[in-house]
Amino acid sequence: MLYIKCPHCGLRSQNEFAYGGDASVKRPELNKEISDQEWDEFVYLRKSPRGKHLELWHHVSGCRQWIKVLRDTSTHEIFNTYKSEEKVG
């Protein structure tokens, strides 16, 4: 069982959360011409690292906020959690 510290609600079990994938992926800016390659990178291509991974989780059975979680993909250790708008340093 993973235990994730929601920045709004505190420590909760993974059963309350839904996974949202790589949080480092950025949607291309809408107010400029977007190439096929940029769309490809945004929609399909993922680094999928072994080790530290910044990812989105949705506290769907709690406060319903999206949060960011810094987690190790080989040990499942969770280093830190952040509010969605928070800068990750």
Next chain:
Amino acid sequence: MQKYSFLSLIKNAFSGHKGWEVAWKDPTPKKEYDVVIIGGGGHGLATAYYLAKEHKITNIAVIEKGWIGGGNVGRNTTIIRSNYMHDENGLFYEKGMDLWRSMSQDLNFNIMFSPRGIINLAHSDAQMNAYARRGNSMRLNGIDAVLLDREEVKKKVPVLDFSDNVRFPIFGALMQPSAGTARHDAVAWGYARQADSMGVDIIQHCEVTGFDINNGKIQGIKTSRGDIKTKKVGLCVAGSTSILAEMLNMTLPIETHLLQACVSEPIKPILDHVVTFGAGHFYCSQSDKGEMVMGGDLDGYNSYAQRGNLPTLQHVLTEGIAMFPFLSKLNMLRTWGGIMDMSMDGSPIIDKTHIAGLYLNCGWCYGGFKATPASGFTFAHTIAQDRVHELNAGFRLDRFSTGHLIDEKGLGTKTWIS
């Protein structure tokens, strides 16, 4: 190579089983090979076997970080099928079915192929319609498919829950009678033994640490046991693909995820087929030892840990008990996990890359085991001829950017919910 037969068994029984040769050697890596296959799993070994057998290339090394049979080829639920709707998948996997049927003879190794049939349950009229459509597409591609009604399913699998008070009543099923199971580690061992006998070097406990690329051409690889020169490299590393891709400065349309499987304690024969749940993701068959072999969903988050987590197991087994109420009375014998290379449309990738001499075989999602022979056969062709075989022409790496996705299950880009 020593041939395995009834006669050789008797002969060795009388000499105290001291006359058996090793199944494959443990060579020191040479300085140079014509082809290097990275990954000594089912796909890598099958690729080496077909390169030697079909294309007469035998100066090959198969580089394996762990040991033969220790990865996904020994961690799957052994199901073999070709019940796909789209031509790209159907024809590819049906080629695999042909190879499975003759594999024990071809490899002189009993892989215990058991074509017991797979039954995909349907739980609504709409699902029956969808299965009728899939079955028709399969038959057009020469794959056997039978639509079963509720009574026919009841006759074949009486232990399913047919009571009135169930959340997902069984309306019928789509069955592929020629599908089945095989002993998975025998597949790895059989391919390894034959490849070795044709001159392939199987190098275990050897980790790839880098690539030597010059002018967009592959020149060699760096490993924990020294550098190896080669003009052609095939990647067959399933869940570890993204790690090697990072060394190659490539970003791929796959994510690595964790998939669990489990077996119950052995019981008397009760289930003759492979059966899948249609209202969720659960599949079950009974092994020759009598264990119920079960699996289902991914754990749902990026992971390189080859071990699972309990919430997913509980979720999967809840579906299992909804199908087979008797499962709740069984003890669990073993659970384990493997790491899957989940592609963005649920279909695999077998293709050349932008680096000359580098070939990619990945994206097998839940279904790598059944693809083993067809994957090896087409990947060997792709490497030897430097062009794709017609059977893997659809499994292009660039299909995501060009929009030619193989939309088998209507899967989107969220690999963890597919």
